[in-house]
Amino acid sequence: MKGFQIFRRASTAIRNRATPSKLLIVLTFGAAGGAFLAISDDSPFRSLTAGESGNDGGKKKKLVVLGTGWGGTTFLKNLKTSAYDVHVVSPHNYFTFTPLLPSVTNGTVEARSIVEPIRNIVRNKPYNVEFKEAECYRIDPVNKKVYCRSIQNLGHGENEFALDYDVLVIAMGARVNTFNTPGVEEHAHFLKEVDDAQKLRRSIIDCYERASLPTISEEEKKRIMHFVVVGGGPTGVEYAAELHDFASQDLASLYPSLKDYLKITLLEAGNHILPMFHKKVTDFANEKFQKDQIDVKTGSMVVKVSDKDISTKNRATGQIEAIPYGVVLWSTGIATRPVIAEFMEKIGQAGRRVMAIDEWLKVQGCDDVYALGDCASIAQRKALEDAAAIMKTVDKNNAGAVDVGDFKEFVKDIYERYPQVRKYLEKNKLKNFEALLRNAQGDSQKKIDIEALKKALSEVDSQVSFLPPTAQVASQQGKYLAACFNKAGRCEKKPEGPFRFQENAGRYPFHPFRYTIENPFLFTALLLFTFLVIELTGLSICLVGAGVISYKHSGQFAPLGGEQAAVQFPGDWVSIGHASQGLWYTVYAR
Numbered sequence: 254m255k256g257f258q259i260f261r262r263a264s265t266a267i268r269n270r271a272t273p274s275k276l277l278i279v280l281t282f283g284a285a286g287g288a289f290l291a292i293s294d295d296s297p298f299r300s301l302t303a304g305e306s307g308n309d310g311g312k313k314k315k316l317v318v319l320g321t322g323w324g325g326t327t328f329l330k331n332l333k334t335s336a337y338d339v340h341v342v343s344p345h346n347y348f349t350f351t352p353l354l355p356s357v358t359n360g361t362v363e364a365r366s367i368v369e370p371i372r373n374i375v376r377n378k379p380y381n382v383e384f385k386e387a388e389c390y391r392i393d394p395v396n397k398k399v400y401c402r403s404i405q406n407l408g409h410g411e412n413e414f415a416l417d418y419d420v421l422v423i424a425m426g427a428r429v430n431t432f433n434t435p436g437v438e439e440h441a442h443f444l445k446e447v448d449d450a451q452k453l454r455r456s457i458i459d460c461y462e463r464a465s466l467p468t469i470s471e472e473e474k475k476r477i478m479h480f481v482v483v484g485g486g487p488t489g490v491e492y493a494a495e496l497h498d499f500a501s502q503d504l505a506s507l508y509p510s511l512k513d514y515l516k517i518t519l520l521e522a523g524n525h526i527l528p529m530f531h532k533k534v535t536d537f538a539n540e541k542f543q544k545d546q547i548d549v550k551t552g553s554m555v556v557k558v559s560d561k562d563i564s565t566k567n568r569a570t571g572q573i574e575a576i577p578y579g580v581v582l583w584s585t586g587i588a589t590r591p592v593i594a595e596f597m598e599k600i601g602q603a604g605r606r607v608m609a610i611d612e613w614l615k616v617q618g619c620d621d622v623y624a625l626g627d628c629a630s631i632a633q634r635k636a637l638e639d640a641a642a643i644m645k646t647v648d649k650n651n652a653g654a655v656d657v658g659d660f661k662e663f664v665k666d667i668y669e670r671y672p673q674v675r676k677y678l679e680k681n682k683l684k685n686f687e688a689l690l691r692n693a694q695g696d697s698q699k700k701i702d703i704e705a706l707k708k709a710l711s712e713v714d715s716q717v718s719f720l721p722p723t724a725q726v727a728s729q730q731g732k733y734l735a736a737c738f739n740k741a742g743r744c745e746k747k748p749e750g751p752f753r754f755q756e757n758a759g760r761y762p763f764h765p766f767r768y769t770i771e772n773p774f775l776f777t778a779l780l781l782f783t784f785l786v787i788e789l790t791g792l793s794i795c796l797v798g799a800g801v802i803s804y805k806h807s808g809q810f811a812p813l814g815g816e817q818a819a820v821q822f823p824g825d826w827v828s829i830g831h832a833s834q835g836l837w838y839t840v841y842a843r
């Protein structure tokens with residue numbers, strides 16, 4: 254339970270100022286469950302098993318981990334093998350519980366309550382570990398080296414060093430996407446790190462103090478007291494709501510003369526705020542913000558930020574407007590870090606938006622390098638591309654055509670290797686793979702040849718989906734990857750993954766990382782039960798550690814201020830209002 258100190262601290266901090274919205278956010282870490290892992294076509298775990306079995310002369314493999322966020326920390330927590338010398342590189346010597354960052358900006362939660370020192374987290378692990386507080390600025394996959402720069406202000410040449418690796422895990426997250434908008438880097442605030450949250454809070458208070466000075470004109474007062482949030486996604490919406498609560502509940506009594514000057518604007522380039530949510534949630538958020546006098550401007554694209562104005566372009570009319578502001582928060586999604594972009598060029602991934610990893614989290618086009626979390630995206634293998642390989646496997650006698658029933662032996666493997674097949678069957682209400690083949694077969698007497706198989710698989714890849722860049726995904730990938738490292742030797746001998754169609758031989762050592770949607774009915778029943786237990790017993794954060802064995806999407810949550818929240822559970826089941834917070838809380842208490 255040591256690893257969960259952060260929850261206890263956050264829990265205490267929150268209880269001191271207990272609003273349900275805070276409780277439920279803390280528990281998001283609990284969803285950071287696990288999953289199982291597997292192996293790629295060119296057997297990336299080769300090197301891992303060599304280290305584990307000691308057949309490299311007993312010398313331990315050197316494992317370098319870049320980043321101590323959700324992905325990296327969960328990986329380190331769950332790594333149990335002593336087969337490696339582990340070197341961790343990160344510019345922050347602590348883990349940050351990001352869902353609580355917006356609450357740090359208004360002081361509801363203290364910054365120290367949402368961080369956990371990395372040295373504490375890796376203490377007493379079965380592996381040797383060294384931590385370097387530095388940022389990696391170059392990855393050399395040919396010579397297997399990472400180049401790092403200390404964040405300490407040391408003398409010339411003393412703050413740079415190189416580390417070689419046998420195995421590399423990249424968990425460096427992503428940077429804020431500014432879309433190269435002029436002035437954003439210089440004038441806008443971001444909300445990615447604890448420092449950002451503290452800086453943002455100081456800037457808001459500074460505005461109140463400045464606006465209180467007698468020398469400030471009416472016009473200037475209005476400008477200073479105008480707080481603009483750019484980006485109508487969950488973070489932008491949550492911050493606008495938090496800021497409204499902070500200003501109306503705390504600052505209004507401390508600065509009563511400024512109450513009427515306060516203005517909060519939320520700018521969104523698209524047509525809706527919270528576009529990833531159900532329409533009911535968007536409508537509720539809009540109504541709530543209207544009531545709170547938060548000005549929501551959709552279709553407003555920011556084209557420039559200066560020290561005093563933010564220029565927007567109305568997407569419908571093309572009209573440019575310069576809006577005076579006091580503080581602007583930029584929260585418009587994420588982009589690839591420059592060091593990763595440079596690495597991607599070296600490994601043949603130039604031009605991609607996000608680094609591609611396979612279903613076993615191995616970086617495509619690069620041996621012994623894994624990546625997880627926001628810095629990478631799983632490139633799901635297309636079933637249609639492997640139609641010939643599947644046919645060759647099933648057609649054992651090389652007859653050129655087979656019976657529908659001949660696929661039976663491989664159906665489970667097809668479902669596991671290409672999860673989009675099952676999703677397609679569900680979406681089209683087809684009972685099983687056989688039904689899909691029969692549809693393509695036309696004449697029931699006809700055998701299935703490669704053309705019929707291609708026809709059957711022609712639409713299934715439309716069901717390939719991408720995992721969202723969230724803490725839930727990053728932490729479950731970390732747990733999954735660690736589990737693979739832990740059992741690499743065993744699974745190399747006794748593989749547990751699906752059949753390797755491309756090689757027409759053998760199995761992958763591991764199951765691929767899997768995204769699973771919860772059964773909405775079971776899920777709801779479980780939620781209500783857990784909610785009741787929690788309500789009746791007061792049981793809370795101690796339950797957070799319960800892991801899951803594959804990625805389960807637990808839904809998404811948008812705090813809207815005033816202790817109201819909107820939650821969208823799997824199956825598009827939407828809950829809005831005060832009770833939603835309690836329900837969401839139960840998601841992470843499982």
Ligand SMILES: Cc1cc2nc3c(=O)[nH]c(=O)nc-3n(C[C@H](O)[C@H](O)[C@H](O)COP(=O)(O)OP(=O)(O)OC[C@H]3O[C@@H](n4cnc5c(N)ncnc54)[C@H](O)[C@@H]3O)c2cc1C
Pocket residue numbers: 281319320321322323324325342343344345351352353354355387388389390424425426427444445488592625626627628722723724725726727728
């Ligand atoms: C304000 C906010 C609220 C959020 N709320 C939620 C939520 O409620 N639920 C949810 O699921 N997700 C939420 N997220 C998203 C979630 O935080 C991310 O998806 C998650 O942090 C991704 O994990 P990661 O390990 O990939 O990256 P991160 O957690 O960002 O970790 C990256 C790590 O890499 C380190 N690093 C950076 N550069 C370098 C370098 N050059 N060399 C070495 N190390 C480096 C960083 O210091 C950090 O330790 C939120 C994000 C924010 C910003």
